[in-house]
Every structure is written in C-alpha cells, then in structure tokens.
Amino acid sequence: MSKIGLFFGTTTGKTEGAAEMIQAEFGEDIVEIHDIAEAELEEFQQYDCLIIGCPTWNIGELQSDWDGLFDELDHVDFTTKKVAYFGTGDQIGYADNFQDAMGMLEEKIAGLGGTTVGHWPVDGYEHEASKAVKNGKFVGLALDEDNQSELTEKRIKSWVKQLQTEFGI
Numbered sequence: 001m002s003k004i005g006l007f008f009g010t011t012t013g014k015t016e017g018a019a020e021m022i023q024a025e026f027g028e029d030i031v032e033i034h035d036i037a038e039a040e041l042e043e044f045q046q047y048d049c050l051i052i053g054c055p056t057w058n059i060g061e062l063q064s065d066w067d068g069l070f071d072e073l074d075h076v077d078f079t080t081k082k083v084a085y086f087g088t089g090d091q092i093g094y095a096d097n098f099q100d101a102m103g104m105l106e107e108k109i110a111g112l113g114g115t116t117v118g119h120w121p122v123d124g125y126e127h128e129a130s131k132a133v134k135n136g137k138f139v140g141l142a143l144d145e146d147n148q149s150e151l152t153e154k155r156i157k158s159w160v161k162q163l164q165t166e167f168g169i
Contacts, residue, residue, distance in 0.1 A: 003029075003030060003031065003032050003046075003047060004026065004030055004031045004032070004047060004049045004050070004051060004167065004169075005031075005032055005034060005043065005044065005046060005047035005049070005050050005051070006019055006022060006023060006031050006032065006033045006034065006050075006051040006052075006053065007034045007036050007039055007043075007044070007050065007051070007052055007053070008033070008034075008035065008036060008052075008053035008054070009035070009036040009037065009053070009054050009055070009062075009063040009064070009065040009066040010035070010053075010055065010063065010065075011055060011057060011063055011064065012055070014055060014088045014143075014145045015053050015054065015055045015063070015087075015088045016035070017145075018053060018086060018088060018143055018145075018152065018156065019033055019051075019053050020033070021152070021153065021156050022051065022053075022086070022156055022159075022160060025156055025157055025160040026160055026163075026164075030169065031051070032047075035065075036065045036066055036069060037065040041069075041072055041073075041075060041076055044076045044078075044081075045076070045077065047081070048080065048081060048082065049081070049082045049083075049084075049167045049169075050081055050082070050083045050084070050114070051083075051084045051085070051086065051118075051163075052083060052084070052085045052086075052102075052105055052106075052109065052140075053085070053086045053087065053088075054066050054085075054087055054101045054102055054105055055087060055088040055089060055101060056087060056088075056089040056094065056097060056098065056099055056100045056101040056102070057101065059094065059097055060094070060096075060097030060100035060101075060131070061100075061101065062101045062104060062105070063101060066101065066105065070104075070105075070108065073108055073109065073112065074112065076112065077112075077113070078109050078112045078113045078114035079112075079113030079114075080113075081109075081113075081114045081115065082114075082115050082117050082166065082167055083106075083109055083110075083114040083115065083116055083117065084116075084117050084118030084140055084141075084163050084166070084167075085102045085105060085106050085116070085118065085132075085139055085140025085141070086102070086118075086140050086141035086142075086143060086159070087099045087101055087102030087132065087140065087141070087142060087143065088143045088144070088145055089101075089142070089143075089144060090144060090146040090147065091125050091126055091127040091142075091144050091147060091148075092126065092146070092147050093146065095126070095127045095128040095129070096127075096128050096129050097129065097130065097131070098125070098127035098128075098129075098130045098132075098142070098144075099127075099130045099131070099132035099133075099138060099142045100130060100131040100132060101132075102131075102132040102138070102139060102140050102142070103130060103131030103132030103133070103134075103139055104131055106132065106134075106139040106140065107131070116139055116140075117163065117166040117167065118139075118140050118141065118159060118162060118163050118166060119137040119138065119139060119140070120137060120138040120139075120140060120141045120142055120155075120159065121137055121138070122136065122137060122138060122142075124148075124151070125142060125144070130142075141155060141156070141159045143155065143156075
C-alpha cells in the first residue's frame with residue numbers, strides 16, 4: 001500500500017490540528033504530514049495520493065505559505081495523482097468567500113492534471129459564496145473551527161472513510 005502525502009499550510013494552527021486528526025484517523029503509517037512552509041516540490045512526486053490542506057486567509061486569500069508556492073506548483077506533475085482537499089475557514093464572518101483557498105488550490109492542481117476526490121456536501125453550512133463549491137458540493141472537506149468546532153471530529157471521520165474508498169485503500 002502506498003502512503004498518502006498530506007501537505008498543509010497553517011497560520012493559527014487550526015489547519016495543522018485538522019491535518020493531525022486526519023493522519024490519526026488514517027493511521028500514522030499511512031499518512032505522512034508535510035508542512036508546506038518546509039516542503040520541497042519534489043516531495044509531491046513520492047505519493048500517488050495527496051491530501052492538500054489550506055485555510056482561507058483574510059478575504060478569500062491563500063494562506064501565506066501556499067501563496068508563496070502557488071506559481072511553483074506549475075512544475076509538479078499531478079497527472080497520475082488522486083488529490084483530496086480540506087480547508088479551514090469562518091463561514092459566518094467571511095460568508096462571501098468561505099473556503100475560497102481550497103477552491104483556488106483545487107482549480108490549480110486539477111488544471112495541472114490532478115484528479116479531485118473527496119467532494120463534500122454543502123448541507124449544514126451557512127455561507128453565501130465559495131470558490132470551493134462546484135456542481136453543488138465543496139471540492140473537499142470544509143471545516144469551521146470558529147463556528148462549528150463540535151462537528152470537526154465527526155466530519156473528519158466520515159471524510160476519511162470516504163477517502164479510503166476513493167483512494168482504494
């Protein structure tokens with residue numbers, strides 16, 4: 001069984017905490033975590049399955065470490081990769097751009113040949129608009145530690161079960 005590479009960016013620690021919960025749910029022997037601030041582009045090539053985590057920062061922006069690497073992603077071959085996404089954000093305070101960063105990364109990586117898996121329902125969220133919603137679903141797991149932290153563990157458990165099937169593990 002090939003390992004899964006989980007690459008995350010974090011500013012306040014919420015996305016890192018979610019990454020650690022996802023790793024624990026899969027098992028540490030299955031998921032290897034990489035802080036994007038310290039990762040090398042070549043590390044993406046070590047995995048057939050990727051999980052990308054990014055908070056939406058300010059008003060619909062990428063977290064700074066992902067922002068600094070965004071254009072460099074053009075040099076990564078994602079054509080054989082299954083890629084799942086998760087994001088942290090505030091659906092009440094930033095209802096017009098909730099999870100935009102997740103949507104921006106998914107659009108970029110899918111445009112470079114990555115196959116998106118792990119779509120998540122929009123039911124149960126209160127937001128107005130999001131770049132992460134396509135065909136009526138989020139492109140990945142949407143987490144809101146500011147307003148719905150009590151749902152995070154349940155959502156992660158459910159999403160990981162879904163990914164186990166979609167990743168074929």
